[in-house]
Amino acid sequence: MKNIDWLVSYPKSGNTWFRVFLANYQSSLNHPVSLDKILSAPVAGNTLVFEDIIALDPFELTGDEADLYRPELYKSISAEKSGDTLFRKVHDAYILNADNIPIFPASVSKEAVYFIRNPMDVCVSFANHDADKIDKKITFLLDEKAYLAGKKSGQLRQTMMSWKSHVQSWKNQTEIPVLFVRYEDMIQKPEETFGAIIRFLDLEFDILRLRRAITFSNFKLLQEMEQKNGFKERPQKCQHFFWKGKIGNYRDYLSKDQIDRIVEYNYDTMKEFGYIDESGALTV
Amino acid sequence: MKEYLISGVEVITKQSHIDFQTKNQWMFSGLTFNVSEKDFLFDVKDVAIFRVIDGNKVLFCPYSGADQKFIELILNGSVAGAVLHQQQKLPFHGDSFVYKNKGVIICGCSGSGKSAVTAAFCKNGAQLISDDISPISFRDMDIFLEPLKTKMKLWDDSIKELDISNECLKRIRPALNKYYVPHQTDREKHQLDRLIILGVHNQPDYRTQKLFEFEKYNALRSQIYRKLYLKGMPETEKKYFKQLLQIAQSIDVTMVWRPKICKIHETMDFIKETLAL
Numbered sequence: 001m002k003n004i005d006w007l008v009s010y011p012k013s014g015n016t017w018f019r020v021f022l023a024n025y026q027s028s029l030n031h032p033v034s035l036d037k038i039l040s041a042p043v044a045g046n047t048l049v050f051e052d053i054i055a056l057d058p059f060e061l062t063g064d065e066a067d068l069y070r071p072e073l074y075k076s077i078s079a080e081k082s083g084d085t086l087f088r089k090v091h092d093a094y095i096l097n098a099d100n101i102p103i104f105p106a107s108v109s110k111e112a113v114y115f116i117r118n119p120m121d122v123c124v125s126f127a128n129h130d131a132d133k134i135d136k137k138i139t140f141l142l143d144e145k146a147y148l149a150g151k152k153s154g155q156l157r158q159t160m161m162s163w164k165s166h167v168q169s170w171k172n173q174t175e176i177p178v179l180f181v182r183y184e185d186m187i188q189k190p191e192e193t194f195g196a197i198i199r200f201l202d203l204e205f206d207i208l209r210l211r212r213a214i215t216f217s218n219f220k221l222l223q224e225m226e227q228k229n230g231f232k233e234r235p236q237k238c239q240h241f242f243w244k245g246k247i248g249n250y251r252d253y254l255s256k257d258q259i260d261r262i263v264e265y266n267y268d269t270m271k272e273f274g275y276i277d278e279s280g281a282l283t284v
Numbered sequence: 285m286k287e288y289l290i291s292g293v294e295v296i297t298k299q300s301h302i303d304f305q306t307k308n309q310w311m312f313s314g315l316t317f318n319v320s321e322k323d324f325l326f327d328v329k330d331v332a333i334f335r336v337i338d339g340n341k342v343l344f345c346p347y348s349g350a351d352q353k354f355i356e357l358i359l360n361g362s363v364a365g366a367v368l369h370q371q372q373k374l375p376f377h378g379d380s381f382v383y384k385n386k387g388v389i390i391c392g393c394s395g396s397g398k399s400a401v402t403a404a405f406c407k408n409g410a411q412l413i414s415d416d417i418s419p420i421s422f423r424d425m426d427i428f429l430e431p432l433k434t435k436m437k438l439w440d441d442s443i444k445e446l447d448i449s450n451e452c453l454k455r456i457r458p459a460l461n462k463y464y465v466p467h468q469t470d471r472e473k474h475q476l477d478r479l480i481i482l483g484v485h486n487q488p489d490y491r492t493q494k495l496f497e498f499e500k501y502n503a504l505r506s507q508i509y510r511k512l513y514l515k516g517m518p519e520t521e522k523k524y525f526k527q528l529l530q531i532a533q534s535i536d537v538t539m540v541w542r543p544k545i546c547k548i549h550e551t552m553d554f555i556k557e558t559l560a561l
Contacts, residue, residue, distance in 0.1 A: 047394065051393070051394055055317055055362045057357075057394050060457065060462070062460070072315050073315065152439060153395070232485075232486065234486050235486060
């Protein structure tokens with residue numbers, strides 16, 4: 001049964017923000033839901049779930065070996081809750097495992113929403129998130145062999161590839177219907193953008209709930225909630241998970257050389273998604 | 285296999301899959317395994333097919349080109365879990381040791397750091413009883429830690445931090461930077477005094493919470509090793525229910541959250557101080 005909606009993104013591209021919005025949209029409360037409620041859309045690469053269902057210690061498998069089990073794992077999760085729509089957060093690129101089978105099986109995939117953000121803003125936000133150097137993050141964004149997690153991190157190894165290959169992997173696959181959503185549009189045209197996602201996901205559309213959920217997932221409010229109660233998904237070294245969230249933040253942090261490196265490598269994909277205009281100028 | 289980690293269990297290598305074909309009515313079929321009260325069949329892709337019968341016999345047939353080290357790991361992990369469940373020796377997902385004459389289990393999910401902290405205790409005078417799987421036995425009102433012929437497994441960074449020489453250590457698998465670290469294990473059963481559930485959080489400090497009543501029972505149940513097998517073992521599950529209640533009534537159970545980034549010795553010291561070990 002096709003009952004899993006994948007919420008896909010490269011890190012720091014609005015995925016968690018959307019999960020907060022979704023938790024508020026699904027809630028009937030007249031106040032914002034706590035940040036912990038987004039766990040109703042958990043991470044697809046959760047090792048606890050993997051070990052429980054597959055009965056193997058994921059940390060005693062290589063990343064490639066763990067990937068062999070993932071299609072069946074998601075089929076099992078889907079079957080267990082066949083009456084429900086399940087949301088899962090994904091940072092993986094769309095890849096095939098060593099058996100040549102897609103990690104995310106079409107037979108249980110309802111659809112996917114891909115959150116895309118200007119890679120230069122991604123880079124700066126990602127460096128803050130991991131308390132890492134910007135140059136190191138640029139290298140990561142341009143690395144076709146990049147991966148996240150694995151080992152004893154608490155999540156399965158997730159193949160990322162470069163930023164552009166990550167985007168293209170989901171764009172070029174034809175098995176799962178995908179809606180691409182720009183982070184910048186979520187900020188600048190929230191009602192239109194979040195509304196389009198709700199309709200795409202085939203959730204009941206209610207304009208009042210939509211407006212309320214947008215208000216309750218306002219970035220400043222999320223910052224206050226994190227400040228007050230903390231947030232489980234914030235890495236220990238990161239000061240604030242909900243950091244700045246603004247468009248074009250990279251201009252305060254990246255040198256011209258650093259911008260050139262990112263743009264040169266990702267030019268076509270940036271142009272395709274409107275981060276570079278017809279004349280070749282940066283739009284953000 | 286010369287000597288299996290669970291005494292009295294016969295482990296036999298088979299060359300064909302004939303012994304793995306069964307007309308058994310399985311009580312539960314998972315993704316990789318089938319299970320009923322006294323029979324367990326586990327098929328690990330490209331590695332081997334395993335069968336556990338009556339809690340005293342393990343058969344396995346490797347697939348062509350299988351990683352022998354991985355077979356050993358599975359025999360001593362998920363398969364051993366099935367043996368212990370069939371023997372109804374409630375296995376917790378945890379490390380056990382004796383420290384200052386107190387029997388302790390540190391439970392936690394894979395990656396929580398229970399082995400590294402246990403290794404730190406062992407460097408400070410503790411006697412290891414078992415790594416990763418800790419079975420429990422009962423005699424009247426007494427609760428015991430059952431020893432296994434276990435080998436401790438540690439990641440390279442933990443070995444370095446604990447200042448253990450890695451010159452002669454063997455990798456658990458060629459592809460992984462995790463090693464078997466020899467420890468003298470205690471072959472005698474020892475009374476269980478404390479049970480700790482080690483978790484990880486993103487805060488810079490350590491936190492504890494002593495558990496009571498249903499919270500305590502539920503936490504204990506969640507720490508059973510390979511508890512999904514129990515879906516096909518209703519009699520065993522029923523027995524465990526009573527045993528978990530007995531543990532909950534007589535043993536202190538404490539949740540300890542450590543920072544994700546921390547020193548192993550700090551975690552050990554915190555546990556020692558908090559639990560007055």
